[in-house]
Amino acid sequence: MKKITIGEAARQSGVKVPTVRYYESIGLIAAPSRSEGNQRSFEPADINRLAFIRHARELGFEIEAIRTLLTLQDDPHQSCASADAIAKARLVEVEQRIRSLMALKAELETMVEGCGHGRVDQCRVIEVLADHGQCTHSHH
Amino acid sequence: MKKITIGEAARQSGVKVPTVRYYESIGLIAAPSRSEGNQRSFEPADINRLAFIRHARELGFEIEAIRTLLTLQDDPHQSCASADAIAKARLVEVEQRIRSLMALKAELETMVEGCGHGRVDQCRVIEVLADHGQCTHSHH
DNA sequence: CTACATCCTCTAGCGACTAGAGGTGCAAGA
DNA sequence: TCTTGCACCTCTAGTCGCTAGAGGATGTAG
Known part of the structure; x- marks a missing residue:
């Protein structure tokens, strides 16, 4: 050895x-x-x-x-029931995380597309962050 | 006030x-x-x-x-260039995270599907974790 | 006046490491 | 044999973004 x-x-x-x-x-x-x-x-x-x-x-x-x-x-x-349960729980978590990241991605894309590369006062990045009502992202 | x-x-x-x-x-x-x-x-x-x-x-x-x-x-x-850069960087991060979570999801699904609900020695959950070579997940 | 919710500061804890200080062990070249 | 230099050792403290709890003060409704 x-x-x-x-x-x-x-x-x-x-x-x-x-x-x-x-x-x-x-x-x-x-x-x-x-x-x-x-x-x-x-x-x-x-x-x-x-x-x-x-x-x-x-x-x-x-x-x-x-x-x-x-x-x-x-x-x-x-029995592998516990292992199965752990993996299943993790799968549910991952699926949920993917869904929420997809929503974030859509929102970030709107922000970035809307940015006219001018001054901050016309910038959608700041605007969307400041006023959540304008965005597509919904909450729990 | x-x-x-x-x-x-x-x-x-x-x-x-x-x-x-x-x-x-x-x-x-x-x-x-x-x-x-x-x-x-x-x-x-x-x-x-x-x-x-x-x-x-x-x-x-x-x-x-x-x-x-x-x-x-x-x-x-x-100029909103910084805001734009920050949002873009975050978008890239989110896209990458989504891709990697999709890979994890696929791997977890294989694990869960393969679990015959019997003993641990026939369980794919444990098996896949123990032998990375069997799985589809690739690394950086 | 007495409950009771809300507020205050402060410290410590969470998860899963990571970084650094200050020291020891070990193998290879001169 | 000596020395160089890397890899190893322990220990503490720091990371991020909060969260929980102790122990006390304030504010409000009945």
């Missing part, structure tokens, strides 16, 4: 070095063994776990959701 | 009371005058400013961008 340094683990998993230490500090990954000189020594499985976390973070899962997903992964005989 | 309390200003602008105080503390709005008993007394113009800020925040502009937009609004004879 060759020793994997934190730098190597970071490179292979795509998680930054300080972030790896942070994940250890919050108990998302187990504390690895240490070398003589007190340096962290990771194992291949740790890199998989870090990659799992990184990917889940990229998908926008929160740390606590990832914690649950990780405990599920650790016990493959459990 | 009737005195507008912070609560009233919050209600009319849609910005919460502690947030109004926070905006004052970071200098995004001017400190209003005070009553005998040291309570804030806002003017109608302050409410417009707060509404402007709220709307800009809803559009996802950062506080520093809003600060710039507000100084532009305060001087309507300036």
Whole structure:
């Protein structure tokens, strides 16, 4: 068993070095063994776990959701209902976020198109921001 | 001139009371005058400013961008090139965010569809997270 | 006069890191 | 063997945009 340094683990998993230490500090990954000189020594499985976390973070899962997903992964005989529920909830969030961003996009486009590149007093960017009634964006 | 309390200003602008105080503390709005008993007394113009800020925040502009937009609004004879640039930059951000969320949505849908509602060891949710190579999501 | 809502200041906390200070370990070249 | 220089260590504090709570003062309605 060759020793994997934190730098190597970071490179292979795509998680930054300080972030790896942070994940250890919050108990998302187990504390690895240490070398003589007190340096962290990771194992291949740790890199998989870090990659799992990184990917889940990229998908926008929160740390606590990832914690649950990780405990599920650790016990493959459990029902995957929780994992399914977490992913479904995240899907709903993402869909909602897309809808609201589309509305923002439309509004920003109106602003930018309406800007005659003149003075601020004729500028739709400022105007739309100042008077919400003029815009197409509706609220919760 | 009737005195507008912070609560009233919050209600009319849609910005919460502690947030109004926070905006004052970071200098995004001017400190209003005070009553005998040291309570804030806002003017109608302050409410417009707060509404402007709220709307800009809803559009996802950062506080520093809003600060710039507000100084532009305060001087309507300036060129609106900066306002235009800020809005355009935000538009690009929003478009990119939408694209990446669409990719996430596709990936989450694959995960959820593939989940056979059985054990974790057959669950695509966990599997896709564990092995990024299987998914369609590509990176920067 | 007494409730009670609203206001005040101040500090600390949130999530998920990131940056920096100040120090130690380790491998490779001279 | 020594030294250079990078990678590692711990710890604290900062980021953003608020939000929550403590502990107290003010203002208003009955």
